[in-house]
Amino acid sequence: MNRFSRNSLALAAAASALAFAQPALADGDVTCGAGPQENWEPERAVSRKAWQRGWEVLEVLVQGDCYEVYARNEQGQAIEAFFHPETLELLVMFRRGREIFRKDGFTG
Amino acid sequence: MSWRRILLWLLLAVPTALMLRQYASGEALAMHMYHPSGETALRLMLLAMLVGPMTDIFGPNRFLRGWMAIRRNLGVAAFCYGALHLAFYFIDMGALAYVIDELPLPSIWTGWLSFAFMLAAASISTDRAMRRLGRSWKRIQQGVYPAYLLACIHWWLLDRDAGPALVHLAPLLIVWTLRLDLRRIRKHRNREQTA
Numbered sequence: 321m322n323r324f325s326r327n328s329l330a331l332a333a334a335a336s337a338l339a340f341a342q343p344a345l346a347d348g349d350v351t352c353g354a355g356p357q358e359n360w361e362p363e364r365a366v367s368r369k370a371w372q373r374g375w376e377v378l379e380v381l382v383q384g385d386c387y388e389v390y391a392r393n394e395q396g397q398a399i400e401a402f403f404h405p406e407t408l409e410l411l412v413m414f415r416r417g418r419e420i421f422r423k424d425g426f427t428g
Numbered sequence: 429m430s431w432r433r434i435l436l437w438l439l440l441a442v443p444t445a446l447m448l449r450q451y452a453s454g455e456a457l458a459m460h461m462y463h464p465s466g467e468t469a470l471r472l473m474l475l476a477m478l479v480g481p482m483t484d485i486f487g488p489n490r491f492l493r494g495w496m497a498i499r500r501n502l503g504v505a506a507f508c509y510g511a512l513h514l515a516f517y518f519i520d521m522g523a524l525a526y527v528i529d530e531l532p533l534p535s536i537w538t539g540w541l542s543f544a545f546m547l548a549a550a551s552i553s554t555d556r557a558m559r560r561l562g563r564s565w566k567r568i569q570q571g572v573y574p575a576y577l578l579a580c581i582h583w584w585l586l587d588r589d590a591g592p593a594l595v596h597l598a599p600l601l602i603v604w605t606l607r608l609d610l611r612r613i614r615k616h617r618n619r620e621q622t623a
Contacts, residue, residue, distance in 0.1 A: 331605045349589075378457060390459065396526045398459075417535040417586040 350402045350412055351428035352386035360405040363387065369408050370401070386411070436498060440505040443468045444512060451516075458520035465516055469509035470579055470596050473546075473572065476502035481603035485610060500553055503572065507550035510543050535585035538578045545575035576600070 354360065363380045366387045370377045375391040382388070387403040399420070401413040411428065413421035447464055450456045479495045486492065521527045530536050549569050552558070558565050580593040587593070 331601070378459065395529075396523070397530065398521070398526075414588070416530055416533045417588050418533055 349384050350386055350388075351384060352402060352404050352411055353428055354385040354405045357382075357405075360387075361408055366403050366405070366408055369403065369410075375399070433501070436501060437505075440472070440501070440508075443509070447512070458516045461516040462513065462520075465509055465513035466579070466583065467592075469506050469513055470576070470583070472502050472506035472509060473576055473579075474596060474599060476500075476506060477572065477576065477600060478603060481600075481607045484607050485603065504550050504553050507546045510546050514543060535582060538585065539582040542575045542578035542582060545571035545578070549575070 366389060367377050367380055370380075370389050370391055374394040375389075377389060377391045379390040380387060381390075382405075383402070385405065387405050387408075389399075389401045389403060391399055391401065393399050397415055399413055399415050401421075402411050403409065404411055409423065410421070411423050411426045412419065443464065447461050451458065451461055475495075476499050479492060479499055483492045483496060488496075518527065531540070549571050552561060552565060552568055561568070577597075580597050583596075584590045584593040
């Protein structure tokens, strides 16, 4: 016990705690505030919505209570967009992790 | 090349085979390969970087000596997975113009810079380069520290979540802290003995 100082043990413990606390810290998820899935619009509806914007859709996923669309926009930029699954409204959009659009007042 | 080394490289190539099969079968898109290829690169790099401090902490033993003997292979393999990661990136983007267009994004240039540091280290990984470069060999190899940190930042920014990057940073922080501590204690003890 004497081989390491108390400080270093505390730091090591903190680092491991940080590593194991990972799920609790996860904040990368978007919450769209949607109700039960049976009221959701089908996936092809959100694909159409993206297509109408001039995007090339690569993939549509259910992410939490959102539809998440991976696509290329008209400028060929790789984008990741979150749509409300009931209203099909675009809520937030990222380009390689950087937020490039957020609907007014949306905080999820 | 000894049969052991061949076996090691066959083992190191297994994730590549799995990824290529998944991609070639059409089961996955190029963009789905970002995560497995990048994560494998980072984990191999972690294995290469852990063994030094661990040998300092626990003293040499058979297990650590064996691990140390393959350290350079692990580092080169990590670089290869970085290159694979980049290859999938080019396939996914489809055109050089798009790649250049997103170069200024922090989540992207951190990845490129990390790769550049790894490229420098991997390109001098032969015994001949080691002999010829002498002291500067080590300095160039130390570029893997910023490479690792940049790769973690790259992951964090893309994921919009620091969790996975922190998990891969934590083991290094732990062994570095312990090593630093042991050095201080040893120095202190030496001073007491000579006094």
